Amino acid sequence: MRTTRPRTDRIRIRTTSLVATVIAALAAVLLPVATVQAASAAGTVRHGLSRPDYSYADAVREAVWVETGRDDDGDGRTDRVAADIVRPREPAAAGRKVPVIMDASPYYSCCGRGNEGQLKTYDDQGRMVQAPLYYDNYFVPRGYAVVLVDLAGTNRSDGCVDVGGPSDIGSAKAVIDWLNGRAKGWTSRTGSRPASARWSTGDVGMIGKSWDGTIANGVAATGVRGLRTIVPISAISSWYDYYFQQGAALYGSGPDWLSDYVESPAARARCGAVQQRIVDGAPRSGDWTRFWSERDYTKDAGKVRASVFAVHGMQDLNVRTKHFGQWWSALAAHGVERKVWLSQTGHVDPFDFRRDAWVSALHRWFDHYLLGVRNGVEREPGADVERAPDRWTTDRSWPPAGTEPTRLNLRPGAVPGQGGLSTAPAVPGSTAAFTDTPQEWEEDWAAGADTPSDSRAVFTTGTLKRDLRLSGSGTVTVTASSSTTSAHLSAVLVDLGPDTVRDFLGAKEGIVDLATRSCWGESTEGDSACFRDTATDAADVTHTVVSRGWADLGHAASAWQGRPLVPGRAYTATVTLAATDHVVPAGHRLALIVAGTDGGMVEPPDTTPTVTLDLARSRALLPLVGGARGLAAAAPHAPAAQRVADVPPAPRRTATTVPTGR
Template structure:
């Protein structure tokens, strides 16, 4: 539990002095030691104030900037002095980031700070404050080309991944490090057990995914938060561009000023290898970690916002499925937020769970966390459920079919396939987005085709990743498609599209660990920011009608494409309706094509394959049952969430 910043707070030094010798012996005893009681939780018995703070530069064995010298990455370390004095080795919590100097980390954009001699003073976030007193080292790595490191940023490529992997190798005695950027004395990591856990949000978590995919020994666990699994899928959706820029924008954004001068060749390679046509190139293949999930030795504790419109939940979904296929030990939290760290939407429970996770995988404590439910899902703001397995074992694909409805321009969604020749048409209108379509789903409008179930007689749960196969004939040489799943009915949700993406930051602070003058453990509290809505878009996906091929379409020719929708876990309550909407440009979420196409949908060759808990039979029961009488007073006066455009690249922090 946290200490309140306004109250009296014991320093880590006083806590250590007050700890009994028996407690220290218990904490430091290895699990299963002869005659010792197995430890279940590390305790704050070390002084944070007296901790060793140092910097080393690790040799990456790469020369990304082409200066004829191997690149060295800066590594700032804080570790317990008492353990070093007793010759006791400690495990490592590590956050490798490009953001430590340019942009900051966390809700308060904290940066690294140094004293006049260049020694580290502030380590952003709470990992150091909380875990160092409990017998861990915290290691903050500047990716190549950022802050005090050599080399160049290559946005998820070999340089980024090797920057962090080399540090894991050094911690395990397989790489060289020095006490200064230019060389100096050799630096040893004999103080480390080698057991490393990588953690981080967004770009930082993405690097953790990439390092784990190398299979590096010594990396025991990763905790990727809102992380990318394939960089192509960050910039494109099956051929449709998601931003009006490419990876060169992000590399320029995070690189140090001197790196920008020496890394022009790398910048040009990013431009050349990532054409705005959406073609899948070798550059993107190098930055796709999903095919290498079989190399992962580390356990994975993934966290993702199901309404994250920056690093969209497709990244989590495809990574999770690949890890599952390869038998990787894993756990997940899925929230209703956007691109938000769990420290800012479920703070106390998050710190408690993360503590137990690292204790188990880095210290070897048998605390039972590996036997607890696999998934925590946020069902409503601050209301969570758990699942022993995720998706639940009874989840099966239900193929739902769009069909013409009884009302002109408003289609039906059921298990029954459409008759051959049945069609619906729409014209792309880049001024509209998914919330506009959903608000008008019961009305025939020219910019979308909507298909709706009857009101459900019982709850219907969708858990996992959906796919929608569409056959459409364009009127022009280019066309983009959007497919969205909508829960039609009143609800109170986190306002993911507002500033804060589902949270409001408060003035009050709580403290998580020990503090020093230059590094406080106290952070602003948050609360859920909510909104009453009349419908909820809970999954979406986009694609170019031609898929990954940048060739021009042939007007009048039918094309079939399967859209991968973002992973989600959503319950459509009894009395609500489920809708599938097909349209063109989703304003501010994908870029429009260079023409304004009219598309004719072949409904007999269009289907949505949804992960329904209970499968098709559960869907059939839900639509066949009696509809409950609505009692919710929020049927009137509700609104759709406001839509925001994510900032490309820079907002990944």
């Protein structure tokens, strides 16, 4: 197992000695003008970075309750959401204003944030003592305010949780409006003393993981003025795709359970009507309803004014990369400035898998988009991709230039259910069949890819002579008939060959905790800047699932409403594969597995069908770097019949359905 060397006592200390002052003054004279900027709201900027010139211990800590313009909890008054603020005292005293880093979350009292599950804590005057995560410790000394918002219906906020809908998004947007003088704020939850944000420039950067990052996506999609950038980490872009994929219900409970999970006791007692609207609007049928349309941020990507720095684990089985891929494509279609990091982890924050590089990148990103520092971050490569544990590559854009959707046909093999995947012409009249087996899942199918089975059909390339890179989102279109009135489809891309990868199926989805801590910013007695170090959790594997997608065959004709299947009738469905970036190395094979229920990921249909594929009318469209020519160079010949081997089943895993974001 490969691990990173622990680093301890990494504390940022502000030097105030006379010697340091003299050195800084000399540097300002000797260095080129482009690398030194005058004092700003963030204090001194040197070498393109804001410096920790302000006292964290003396920072202003206050709470403001902002009106949302709604009364979702039905108590007869406008709902107010709580915003806990930590900001440097010195700029306000000098009449200077500071920008804001905001994390709006439902988790500040129920579940915690970050790898250590930190909660907000308060003093006897109701001021926040511990602000979860490192944003305040690191950025407040550098001239930023950090604002942590309790979403409506959670912690100290009024209102009701509506799981990514108008209440969730509106409560965070209202705080941005208040920071820009467009909404009313008060110094208490029920009082009449107004609070203003005269200390703020009104420029806001939203950040957060999981539900928090989802809120950043949703607020950006409103086009609210003042939101300059967002940093969504493992974030949802359409809530329908969190609970379903193309009509197939993903394993777990619905959004009504999630809202009840995070709501404060007071909200839970008053929000019965909202809860019922969630139940009514989100049936487990997989049908698309108005409820889901309200929570689809991709449709409003054209309203986004903010730049976007997205981060996602390519093996995230909680918030799957379908969310990142469709959001990225929608932003690209409207020319939104954007950057991405794609890791080999599951649902993990970059602070816990690439800490040094992450804090440095985030620092420069916020300095540029919130302080206007000319540090060139907008001209740097647009994508960082983790190729192997702790080994990263960069691309100017993502997907990289030369990536083309490439058609591969599904061809029969000498052994039933063991076919080929190539650009060779389809074979008229050829078929493959499988019987839905919910006891198995994608890891079982991949581990036994070379063993004939009635539970799935496998199509592989020959052994690759050169590396083959997939980058982006693909599709698999099948024409299929079912022996019963219902059927689900799973399409899984697999790299068949040995490798060492992050163990995303491990307890912490690719990382392990260490006994040491490292410090990022300044601390107080109640809020430490020191966080548990982590290292890579690696595993040796015989195969790697690269991408997956699911669909209900009964929703093939329309996403709006599923229909019972007519047994024996052929239906054509296109399954969208989750976005990925993976290099299948020379000596390996690329496999496409088509099956029924992906156990632990997708709930089974109400029947147990046998599904027959018409191979001549089925195909994969994959995002290959180099397109068809690249594929021809890597796999010049169609594969022969694959060998039969006895491969033990993979360990079973059930995916979580709660985007806890820890």
